[in-house]
Structure formats: C-alpha cells, structure tokens
Amino acid sequence: MTGTWHRSRPVVWLIASLLAIGLWQVWEGSWMYAKAGLAQLLLQRAWTRSLEGEAMPKPWPWADTWPIARLRMPRLSVDLIVLAGAHGRTLAFGPGHVGSSALPGQTGTMMLAGHRDTHFQFLQELQPDDRLEIVGMDGTTRRYRVTERQVMDSQRDSIATSDERAELILVTCFPFDAITTGGPLRFVVRADAIPQADRS
Amino acid sequence: MLNEWFFLPRARLHRCARILMVCMALATSGVGTPPTDAGSAESPVTLSTGVVPTMGINEGTEGTLLFRTDQAGRFTPAPVLKTDVHIAVTGTIARATVRQEFTNPSTRKGDWLEGIYVFPLPETAAVDHLRMHVGERIIEGQIKERAEAKKVYEQAKQQGQRTSLLDQERPNIFTTSVANIGPGEHITIEIEYQETVRYDDEQFHLRFPMAVGQRYIPGTPVIIEGQVPTGSGTMLDTDRVPDASRITPPIQSPRYGSINPLSLSLTLHPGFPIDKVESSFHPIISIPDAEGGYHVTLRADAVPADRDFQLSWHPVARTEPIATVFTEQKNGQTYAMLMLAPPTQHDEKAPRVPRDLTFIIDTSGSMAGPSIDQAKRALAAALPRLSMQDRFNIIQFNHTVRSLFAGPQPVTTTTIKQAIHYTERLSADGGTEVLPALRQALKSPQESARLQQIILLTDGQVGNEEELFELLHQRVGTRRLFTIGIGSTPNSHLMRKAAEFGRGTFTYIGKVEEVEQKLERLFRKLERPVLTDVSVDQAGWSGLEQYPARIADLYEGEPIVLAMKADALPSHATLHGQVGSRPWSLPVSLNQTATQGGLSVYWAWQKISSLMDEATKEGRAEVTKTSVIEVALAHHLVSQYTSLVAVDVTPARPTDVPGTEPGQTTNLANMQLSALPKTATGWQLQLLLGLSALVLAALVRRLRNEVA
Numbered sequence: 001m002t003g004t005w006h007r008s009r010p011v012v013w014l015i016a017s018l019l020a021i022g023l024w025q026v027w028e029g030s031w032m033y034a035k036a037g038l039a040q041l042l043l044q045r046a047w048t049r050s051l052e053g054e055a056m057p058k059p060w061p062w063a064d065t066w067p068i069a070r071l072r073m074p075r076l077s078v079d080l081i082v083l084a085g086a087h088g089r090t091l092a093f094g095p096g097h098v099g100s101s102a103l104p105g106q107t108g109t110m111m112l113a114g115h116r117d118t119h120f121q122f123l124q125e126l127q128p129d130d131r132l133e134i135v136g137m138d139g140t141t142r143r144y145r146v147t148e149r150q151v152m153d154s155q156r157d158s159i160a161t162s163d164e165r166a167e168l169i170l171v172t173c174f175p176f177d178a179i180t181t182g183g184p185l186r187f188v189v190r191a192d193a194i195p196q197a198d199r200s
Numbered sequence: 201m202l203n204e205w206f207f208l209p210r211a212r213l214h215r216c217a218r219i220l221m222v223c224m225a226l227a228t229s230g231v232g233t234p235p236t237d238a239g240s241a242e243s244p245v246t247l248s249t250g251v252v253p254t255m256g257i258n259e260g261t262e263g264t265l266l267f268r269t270d271q272a273g274r275f276t277p278a279p280v281l282k283t284d285v286h287i288a289v290t291g292t293i294a295r296a297t298v299r300q301e302f303t304n305p306s307t308r309k310g311d312w313l314e315g316i317y318v319f320p321l322p323e324t325a326a327v328d329h330l331r332m333h334v335g336e337r338i339i340e341g342q343i344k345e346r347a348e349a350k351k352v353y354e355q356a357k358q359q360g361q362r363t364s365l366l367d368q369e370r371p372n373i374f375t376t377s378v379a380n381i382g383p384g385e386h387i388t389i390e391i392e393y394q395e396t397v398r399y400d401d402e403q404f405h406l407r408f409p410m411a412v413g414q415r416y417i418p419g420t421p422v423i424i425e426g427q428v429p430t431g432s433g434t435m436l437d438t439d440r441v442p443d444a445s446r447i448t449p450p451i452q453s454p455r456y457g458s459i460n461p462l463s464l465s466l467t468l469h470p471g472f473p474i475d476k477v478e479s480s481f482h483p484i485i486s487i488p489d490a491e492g493g494y495h496v497t498l499r500a501d502a503v504p505a506d507r508d509f510q511l512s513w514h515p516v517a518r519t520e521p522i523a524t525v526f527t528e529q530k531n532g533q534t535y536a537m538l539m540l541a542p543p544t545q546h547d548e549k550a551p552r553v554p555r556d557l558t559f560i561i562d563t564s565g566s567m568a569g570p571s572i573d574q575a576k577r578a579l580a581a582a583l584p585r586l587s588m589q590d591r592f593n594i595i596q597f598n599h600t601v602r603s604l605f606a607g608p609q610p611v612t613t614t615t616i617k618q619a620i621h622y623t624e625r626l627s628a629d630g631g632t633e634v635l636p637a638l639r640q641a642l643k644s645p646q647e648s649a650r651l652q653q654i655i656l657l658t659d660g661q662v663g664n665e666e667e668l669f670e671l672l673h674q675r676v677g678t679r680r681l682f683t684i685g686i687g688s689t690p691n692s693h694l695m696r697k698a699a700e701f702g703r704g705t706f707t708y709i710g711k712v713e714e715v716e717q718k719l720e721r722l723f724r725k726l727e728r729p730v731l732t733d734v735s736v737d738q739a740g741w742s743g744l745e746q747y748p749a750r751i752a753d754l755y756e757g758e759p760i761v762l763a764m765k766a767d768a769l770p771s772h773a774t775l776h777g778q779v780g781s782r783p784w785s786l787p788v789s790l791n792q793t794a795t796q797g798g799l800s801v802y803w804a805w806q807k808i809s810s811l812m813d814e815a816t817k818e819g820r821a822e823v824t825k826t827s828v829i830e831v832a833l834a835h836h837l838v839s840q841y842t843s844l845v846a847v848d849v850t851p852a853r854p855t856d857v858p859g860t861e862p863g864q865t866t867n868l869a870n871m872q873l874s875a876l877p878k879t880a881t882g883w884q885l886q887l888l889l890g891l892s893a894l895v896l897a898a899l900v901r902r903l904r905n906e907v908a
Contacts, residue, residue, distance in 0.1 A: 015901050019894065021890070021893045022894035023890065023894070025891075026887060026891060026894065028883075028886050028890070029885075029886030029887035029890060032886070036881070062599035062630065062631040062633070064632045064633075089564065089566040089632075091879065092565075113879055115880055117880050118881060171879065172880075173879040178880070179885045180882065181878060181880040181882035182878055183880075
C-alpha cells in the first residue's frame, strides 16, 4: 500500500494513454485548423482555373465540391473562396454556398455558411455599413453593405429570403468563443447589394 | 506537503482525479462562454435580437391568442376563433373542409384589422378551395399565379375591400391572410384540402393536426411578418405592415391552444371491409352506414384544440392481396385511383422469394458521427434476420470503393459473423464517389428467380446525372434499387428518380436522429415482399397517364396506390404480378366502382410532385414552373407557384380611414436555419482536451518521479 503505487503498471498505462490521447487530440485539432487554411490555398488555384473558363474545377482529385465565388472584405483583409454546397464536408475547407439560394450574379438572396472558429471568425468583427465583395465566376464584383446582424435560434427561427432583392446572408454558429460545438444559436449577417452605379 | 503526499498516496490520487475532473469540466463547459451556450435548447427573447418568438410571451398561459399592437410588448387579446372540420375519407384519400371564424374584437371605430393565420397541414395536403363568408354572401377564391394573387389581394386591401389570400409557404405550412375586418365583425374562411391516408402496422391512420408542436412548425414564419420594426427593416415584408393606425397585423398563433373550440365530423368509405374504427385521443361515436362505411363524430360537441385528432381503422384480416378502384368523371376525363392492398396476415404457406441484398453505404467524412453509428446499428440488426436462402453483400464507398465480398454470398454463420465484424469497423472518412460503388453492386449477374435488392445510403450530393442514368439503364435490369438520402444536401430529385427507375423507393431522412428508426423500418419492409413485377393490363385504356409511371413491388404493410387519368376506361382491367416464382393475376371491375370526388385533385397533386422533382434539375426550373402552374390552375390547386385569392367587391372600409401603407412587394420565402449544417469545427476544444491530457501526463509522471 505504501510507496509502491507509483511503480505499478496502471500508472505507466495512465501516463501512456494520457500522452496518446493528448497527442491525438492536439493533432486532430491542429489538423482541422491547418486544413481550413491549406485548403484555401488549393482553392485559390482552382479558382484561377475557373476564371480561365474551366467548369466546376476540382481543387483536388477526390473533391466533390468546387469554387463558385470569392468573398472579400477589404477592411479586415478577408479573402475566401466560397464552395458549392453548405455541408459538413465542404465547410471544413471554406465557406459554403447554400444550394437553394441565389448564385453570384443572380438576383435574390444569396446565403453562405461558414465555421465560426475558422473562416467565418471575422463575422464577429463586422460592423453595420461594412463593405463586402462577392466576385462571381465571370470575374464581376458585386459590393454589399452590412445592414443587420442578429442572433437566431436554429431550432425555432427561419430566415426570410427573397427572390427579388439582391442581398447576401452570412450564417455561422454563435457564440463565437464557445468551446463546445453543436449549439442551437446562429449569428446571421445581412448585407444589401450596393447598386453598381453607386461605388461610394 | 510533499511528504504528506508521499505517505498518503490515496490522497494524491484523489488530487489527480480532481485535477482531471476540473480540466474536463473546463473543457466541456466552455471557457469564456456566455452563460447561454449550446446546451440551452430554449433561448429566450433576449438573445434573439430582432426576432421575437411568436408565443414565447404567452407560453405560460397556454395558447392565448394575441393581436400585436404597434407598441413592443403590448398585445390585445385575440378573439375566440371557432373551427369546424369535416373530413370525408375515400379509399386512401381524405378530403377535409375546415371553417375558421375570424373576429375583430375591437370596438373602437376605425380599427380595421388584417389577420394572418399560419397553419400546418400534412406534407401531402393539396389545398384546392378557399371560400370567404361575409354575412350572407359567399365569395369563392380564384386560383392565380402567386405573384398575381398577391397583387389582387393588395389592391383589394388598399381599396378597403374584404379580401382573403391563401398561400403555401412550404410544403406543410400555409397562411391565410384576411384584410379589412371591421370592428366587431366576423368573417368565416373555409378551406378545403385533401391528403393521403397513412398505412402502417396493418392499419390506416388519419391525423388532423390541432395542437401544433415542433413537428409541423419547426420555425415560426409568423415572426417575420409581425416583427416589430427594428430600424433596419429588411426582415419585414412591408406590405404586411399594418395600416398607419395603431394596429399591426393580428397574428394568429399556430398554437391556437385550448381556448379555440373545435368540432369535427367524418365519413369513412375505406373501399374494403373493416374491422374497427378507433380514435387515439378523443372519445368518438361511430355509426355504420348501409354501404359498409362509417359516420364518425366527436362525443363532445366541441373540444379544445390541444391535441391532434387521430383515427385508425383496421381492415378485416385476410391472406390475399385485394384491389379497390375508385373513379371520378371530370371535364370529359376519367380519373381513377387504384389501390392494391397487401394481405394483413402473413401467409406462411406462400413461397418465400429468395433475396439478394446489397447494402451500399456511404462512409465519406460527412457521415461521421450519428449518421454512420445509426446506420451501423440498423445494418447490424438487419443482418441476423436474413434467411438461409438469401444472399448478401456490403459495399462501402468514400473516395475508394470497398466490397466485403466479390458478389452476393449465401447466408451462413461464417458470412454473417464476418459481415457483423465488418459493419462494426465501418468508419467515415474521405470524399464521395457514388458511381463506382453502384457499378460494383451491378456487376454481379442478374437472376430472375431471386429478388435482388440494392440499398444505397448516402448523405452526399450525387452528381453526374447522365452517367448515373446511363449506368442504371444498362445494368439495373430486374434488380430493385432503394435509395436513402440523409440530411439537407442529398439530391432528392435524382435519388427519387433513380429509385423509381429501379422500381424501389426513395427514403429521405431529414434528421440525423431518425436514421436508425427509418432504416430499420425500410429493412423490415424489404423482408416481406408479397407481389413482384406488378403491372396493369393496358388493353382498353386510351390516353392513360399514370403516377407513378413504373409500379413498385407490393410489400407487406404498404399498399400500392396508382393515380390514373384516361380518356376512356375498359370495363375490366387485370392486374398481373408474381408471387415468388408463381404468376398471379387479379381481375378488377372498373364500371362497378364507387364514384368519388377528389380523384382529379389527387392525380394533379401526384403530377405536380413529380414535376417539382424536376425543378431542382439545372435549367429546368422555368419549364417546371410553367408546367406546374398549368396543372395547378386547371385543378384549382395551391402550390409553390399558385395561390387562392378571394375578393368581396363591395368596399367595407371607408376609404377615408387610413389604409395600409403601399409597401414594396418582396417575395417572401423562408429558409429554415435548422436545415443548415453545424458551423463550428471545435478544433479549440480538441486542442484544449489534448493539451490538458498532455499536462496531466506530465503531472502524473512528475509525481511518479518524485515518489521514486
């Protein structure tokens, strides 16, 4: 009982498994974060190809998504490639375009979703009147002005969309600094298109 | 201190355990997180800035109706709204007439109200009539294209006319707007809709939604319309902002709660002998009529609308499939509904068809978590139920395809053990390549003596439509293809079409929590085929248009229902099929059939659903819209593109009383937030967990060294 516990196998095992779990979790966490950044590099290349006219260029051979727009926010130096489809698999690599919403260049609500702890972290710093830019696949840029930010509950709220207004909605999880995932709250940013003539 | 630790190892262990617990607690509670975090399912008003939960305010007083005023937080109590429901059931079609009475409780002169009533209907509901009763007069709603109907409504509203508009917001959510209800006035709105009755567990079920829970209204579309202007105003459908006078549109909560008295009556003509009629939640009186039907009423004259009405009826037990036909003549066309119901009792003597089961399971990264776990459990439960004459195979795919066996293998204890082991080890990672997996499944030879069922489960976008259909065209042959889509991304249209092509079914699983249950149900169904290769003798029909176009197999517990339209019907038709390897046929008389209303609507609704499937296809949206509008207008149906509008031509509101502000029309639609994926990776949590584990490891090691 006295003084031998530290030599016992369970303690060695405890240390070994804590080490293993620790390294594994650190690796998984960092990989997830690194992936979010690395993927954007590959995506930038695919984006260039798409501007050159290639339809649905795959950023890597086994990808099941492709870039469809570029989201920029000059004030915070944000420059992201937006992917087709907003689901778990695409969101790891970049913000995703919600399939049922309008595409860049079309009128109507365009909706993008992104991870609050990687690509869409910058949403928390957005202020009303901030400018956002969406570059479409044809290379044209449309500018938006942030009009509204709100927190919604995904279990009960819905977002009004329109097929006539040119607007942009960005959705991410809330709160931004929550450690656990899977909460019901969403941070929703709404931005109105600035008419082409008015480039103030 | 150290010495103390040295001699009291137990205390030190406790200390260790405490540190571990603190670390875990820190990690899971979320350091630096505001108190309203993830776990709280109900997040109240304060957080939803700009969004006020509809009835959050009156949750405590159970369903009191409120009219919102222009002052935030102030409400006028809503009038008692009376609802009368009559439902007529024919075969599997239930036709319901719902009368709702709207009242303006205000006695103040000039308080002209607009009522917006959001109500749920079953997913399969087709609404085709709207009537407005004003005093003695009845105004019948006209079906118009959605934008046009809205324009008519707005115009009438401006001119002070009583008007009513019925819109379909989503497949199961409808809104009725009624403008210009004068102070103290009543207006009755009558809507008619029909739906198909559900059949499972060997009985038919009809549900009339009364108490509205999460089930029917996961979101609250009312919010957006009635929201107090926040200044930005973008969420507001400005044309629904109240007249300049004091009152905003009265909002009728879907949870119309116990103060809303409801009366209900029902006639039941199931088309085959039935055993008993039961109501799950309300006492009823059921009186049989001369034609083998029943007349059902609630025992109480009016009940509080606080729970759904659910009626079930059991067919008399039999061991043979039976067919029932209903017909309707309309505008020189004949509409028919043919129902082929499976036996209610399992016929032990019936030859069992040997099956070849191929499970194709998506193990791409997005399946990770509950999806793959539940799919594994459902599969592990289904495997031991295979019989000795069956064969099976499991194929998993992500960016590569892995097949358990080269082709379907006979069921033996060894193969089942192998399969269960294989299933347990399935884990989700990588991309999605459906085609090669399907190709692999279609490699094994066809055998007409066996029922070859392929079950394809994926949560990904299945692209490359042409290639997929080319493959199916060439290879599917007599095999049956059942497709299952999980989550918000699956290309439902494509998967439904693929299943129809493969004479199987498409199962859509919207919520990850339902994966296991829905798969379980499908697997059980697939075990009990009654009839295969079902067809209707085409002789004597002219101009037949039928939905679904390819008839699926008949399984126990689920009838086949065909919606048909033809210029002329033969007097008899014959149904053909196979019971095991034995041919089967059943003559059905078509001129003796009961004539019923609503079949044309049923047919039109089936046609619209099949057209709507096409809408998701690229470049098809416009064509689809035109065809849907054409069918919907001809059959008076409310759809995504058409609405019903009724206008009383006599102005009711004096025009000098302030009217509604002319607002810009925005086409309102709603996107369910819950349909979006989770938007956090949780890498910080993993890092934190990892680091705490490392720190702990170091701590324990140091302690050990000190001790040594």
